[in-house]
Amino acid sequence: MMTEVVLTNARIVLGDEVREGSVLVRDGVIADIGANGAVGEDLGGDYLVPGxxxxxxxxxxxxxxxxxxxxxxxxxxxxxxxxxxxxxxxxxxxxxxxxxxxxxxxxxxxxxxxxxxxxxxxxxxxxxxxxxxxxxxxxxxxxxxxxxxxxxxxxxxxxxxxxxxxxxxxxxxxxxxxxxxxxxxxxxxxxxxxxxxxxxxxxxxxxxxxxxxxxxxxxxxxxxxxxxxxxxxxxxxxxxxxxxxxxxxxxxxxxxxxxxxxxxxxxxxxxxxxxxxxxxxxxxxxxxxxxxxxxxxxxxxxxxxxxxxxxxxxxxxxxxxxxxxxxxxxxxxxxxxxxRGEIAVGKRGDLVQVRMADGVPVVRKVFREGTRVA
Missing domain, CATH: 3.20.20.140 (Metal-dependent hydrolases)
Structure with a gap:
């Protein structure tokens, strides 16, 4: 059975840039990196970084x-x-x-x-x-x-x-x-x-x-x-x-x-x-x-x-x-x-939502192969 997770409204830290948008994880693997507006879990403008x-x-x-x-x-x-x-x-x-x-x-x-x-x-x-x-x-x-x-x-x-x-x-x-x-x-x-x-x-x-x-x-x-x-x-x-x-x-x-x-x-x-x-x-x-x-x-x-x-x-x-x-x-x-190790199509859906608080990164959610683990 196919599983999909969409994380949207995120500041996505890619290999060479930070881009606002969404990430689709299908069956544990990153399938698409797109623009904001996708239907999914709203990260409220937080950073999305690789696990x-x-x-x-x-x-x-x-x-x-x-x-x-x-x-x-x-x-x-x-x-x-x-x-x-x-x-x-x-x-x-x-x-x-x-x-x-x-x-x-x-x-x-x-x-x-x-x-x-x-x-x-x-x-x-x-x-x-x-x-x-x-x-x-x-x-x-x-x-x-x-x-x-x-x-x-x-x-x-x-x-x-x-x-x-x-x-x-x-x-x-x-x-x-x-x-x-x-x-x-x-x-x-x-x-x-x-x-x-x-x-x-x-x-x-x-x-x-x-x-x-x-x-x-x-x-x-x-x-x-x-x-x-x-x-x-x-x-x-x-x-x-x-x-x-x-x-x-x-x-x-x-x-x-x-x-x-x-x-x-x-x-x-x-x-x-x-x-x-x-x-x-x-x-x-x-x-x-x-x-x-x-x-x-x-x-x-x-x-x-x-x-x-x-x-x-x-x-x-x-x-x-x-x-x-x-x-x-x-x-x-x-x-x-x-x-693994980066947010890119074909890589594992190991992802972390991070919000800054008083200059300190606070981990909000953690996904391993698309499944939330923390």
Missing amino acids: LVELHTDHIEPHFAPRPGVRWNATAALQAHDAQIAAAGITTVFDALRVGVYSETITVSDMRLLGDAIASAKAEDRLRADHLIHLRCEVSAPECAGEFEAFKHDPNVRLISMMDHAPGQRQFASIEAYRVYHMGKSKKTLAEFEAFCARRVKESEANAPGNRVAIAQFCQEHGVTMASHDDATVEHVEESMRFGVKVAEFPTTMDAARASHEAGLAVLMGAPNIVRGGSHSGNISAGALAEAGLLDILSSDYVPVSLMHAAFKLGESIALPEALALVSRNPAAALGLED
């Missing part, structure tokens, strides 16, 4: 482990996370799960529970957004290779990033910045912190090189997109290129971002960085990369609502279609999701 595509969000984890030692039901945690994701205008999400987790409270068994919950929910069609998995691999961890085995045959794993959070590496090239961050978070004494750093550096030297090679080989053999993480130098980018990386997540310096962009990698930065006006770690700001023409993708990271907010904030200084491409068309293209 957002999120490549890196850690937000499922706090739903599952809301307090130290507390574990929520994995299905309930996923459903709560999914509702919040959809309400933020995100219609495709890559949930970040970890291996080599380096945590006293989260284990790979916990991550696998969440992965299984995602698989079951997709099979039973009870998710608002389309959920896939971004597997974050802490290559310095002794457990990384063994824990990676738990996800090697999961078809929902479509993106894998290789991380090394050891002190003196990448995100924490500055030991002083790492001390401030880690001691504030873990409440370790200075002596405990120094012993921890020594152990982490030793583990990184022993494990990271081999794990990077093994994970890169798996991605190449199985067609999984690979991302680098926190590259800080041109040498880091050159290493990423040798491994076949396609997405450069959170480069920490202008040099690394420029080298990544010039090498054809999609440069991904955090939307909270745009909203806050800078990095919470003291690294290069996403705004500076946008001004330099080096920013390709935004990710909500730890605040789902930041994705839409950051796009509209950037839309104050660059064209709105260009800003929204950072959270829709560009991430979709980077992962080979050619059926």
Whole structure:
């Protein structure tokens, strides 16, 4: 049975312009973009934007482990996370799960529970957004290779990033910045912190090189997109290129971002960085990369609502279609999701009604393949 949805009286954000008019979605696919006057759901002049595509969000984890030692039901945690994701205008999400987790409270068994919950929910069609998995691999961890085995045959794993959070590496090239961050978070004494750093550096030297090679080989053999993480130098980018990386997540310096962009990698930065006006770690700001023409993708990271907010904030200084491409068309293209990411005939009817309130974009309605989900 054919289904049709008509959304009219909207400011439609297309790939290269904002046009007033209507959109017809037939059987989940955009069938026509026309003028106002069509009979349908009146959006009252609000923006109609593509459903957002999120490549890196850690937000499922706090739903599952809301307090130290507390574990929520994995299905309930996923459903709560999914509702919040959809309400933020995100219609495709890559949930970040970890291996080599380096945590006293989260284990790979916990991550696998969440992965299984995602698989079951997709099979039973009870998710608002389309959920896939971004597997974050802490290559310095002794457990990384063994824990990676738990996800090697999961078809929902479509993106894998290789991380090394050891002190003196990448995100924490500055030991002083790492001390401030880690001691504030873990409440370790200075002596405990120094012993921890020594152990982490030793583990990184022993494990990271081999794990990077093994994970890169798996991605190449199985067609999984690979991302680098926190590259800080041109040498880091050159290493990423040798491994076949396609997405450069959170480069920490202008040099690394420029080298990544010039090498054809999609440069991904955090939307909270745009909203806050800078990095919470003291690294290069996403705004500076946008001004330099080096920013390709935004990710909500730890605040789902930041994705839409950051796009509209950037839309104050660059064209709105260009800003929204950072959270829709560009991430979709980077992962080979050619059926979504923009409002165009033949694309999925993933659409979001947005109204501005005091300079903040407010998501009013969300449609996934023409069905309202939020």
